[in-house]
Amino acid sequence: MNIEVSTLAHSMLADLHNNNNNYGKAIPGHIPRVPPNIRNINRAAYDPKVLSIGPYHHGKPGLQAMEDHKKRYLREFLTYMPGELEKLEKLNSLIYSVRTLEEKLLSLYNQPLNIERDDFIKMIVLDGCFILRLLIKIRVRLESEADAIFEVVPLLRRDLLLLENQLPFFILEKLYELIPKPNSIQPFPTLKEMAFAYLTMKLSTDPIALNNLEAYHLLHFYDLILLPKPRDHLIFESNQNAPSTVPQASKQEEPGIKITAKKADNFLEVPFVEGKLQISCLEIKDVAIPIFRNLIAFEQCCPTAGNHLTDTRFMDLMV
Incomplete structure (x- = not known):
């Protein structure tokens, strides 16, 4: 084999691996970047205004104000723990749960992400706990005092439903299992019940069906709850031709x-x-x-x- 041809082949193969950005991959639960042909129609529609969730918009200057609220919400969760040692143990359990799923999480985002491993774990914990605390505050109204974040709830709802601003639903469910909750509310709503209430501003009339939904992330969950219920008489039989x-x-x-x-x-x-x-x-x-x-x-x-x-x-x- 010609040496120059072999060298070129190796170079092209390396380039193909380096440009593995997951566009077009049918990976269940994949959280892609918005393709350029879609984004260029209306670029502002796909960028967050106040809140970054996940790695794609993490660290952008215009979104830093909300980072303090993320830390505040995590602190509020930890206040349910009786002492400093218990707080540290709870935080360690949250970090450990994310770290054990790190490779699975990374596989669902377009690469490269340009974020250090520990920073990625910290981001997932803060972002996930922020979403959960927000859903709880909206659903069960834990706090009697006003929260400044309520003033931007419509913008938060918008940003939480951006394709590039998603966390996998399974990590939200894992964190929800671990976060401390107030004992004053029993039974506590499920994550899907709270997400439904936040996204639709009403309570579900069919919690069993709601909790059986399999969602990749919040945007997918919203897509699923928009779907009309199936009606047998509207389904075409196999020997019929749909228009x-x-x-x-x-x-x-x-x-x-x-x-x-x-x-x-x-x-x-x-x-x-x-x-x-x-x-x-x-x-x-x-x-x-x-x-x-x-x-x-x-x-x-x-x-x-x-x-x-x-x-x-x-x-x-x-x-």
């Missing part, structure tokens, strides 16, 4: 199909009843636009997530 296109509303009216507006908890439910296609009115406020963009980006980057929001072409055709 490949959606005629315009004006053309639907001609054979007697009526388009009517309806109020519903889930805007994705579009029932067809007695010749009427019932479509929910959807008002998207400015703060919600980035959330919808990130849901769509998630679905496009995660083949197993489905595409019920991605197919915006449906709305174009129906209007």
Whole structure:
């Protein structure tokens, strides 16, 4: 074999390994960066405004103010421990639980991350405990005094639902098992019950189904709770052909199909009843636009997530 060719082959192989950024990989639970072709449409929609979660935006100057709140929230958890030794032991258990899952955690993010090992562990502990403390404060209102962070709850909700601002749900659940909780509230809500309350501003009417959801992260969890409940009569049998296109509303009216507006908890439910296609009115406020963009980006980057929001072409055709 020609030496020059062999050298070039080795060089190309090394370059391929160095550029392993996970784009396009169907890794369950993978938390990708937003691909450039999506990000360039509206770059601001994918960047956090006040809060960094996870490694992608960690350490950015404009997000440093929230780092003090993360430390404060971890301190608040530790105040439930009776003494300094117990606090140290509890903190050690949190760190150990993350360290044992370090390789799994790292595999879910695009590389390289340019963060030291200990800093990565510290970040996961602080970010995870911050999310948990925030959910608890919102759900059960532990504190009688006002928390300054409540003033930016809408922005926090926005930032917690960015694709590049996610922690794997399994690490949140692991930390939730370990964090000290007040004895005054029994039984304590599950993590998914608290996340549902925070993201929807209401309590779940079906906690069993809710707690059975398998979510990769908070954004995926929100995507799942937006899904309408399956209806058997709306499922096409294997010998039937589902429509490949959606005629315009004006053309639907001609054979007697009526388009009517309806109020519903889930805007994705579009029932067809007695010749009427019932479509929910959807008002998207400015703060919600980035959330919808990130849901769509998630679905496009995660083949197993489905595409019920991605197919915006449906709305174009129906209007």
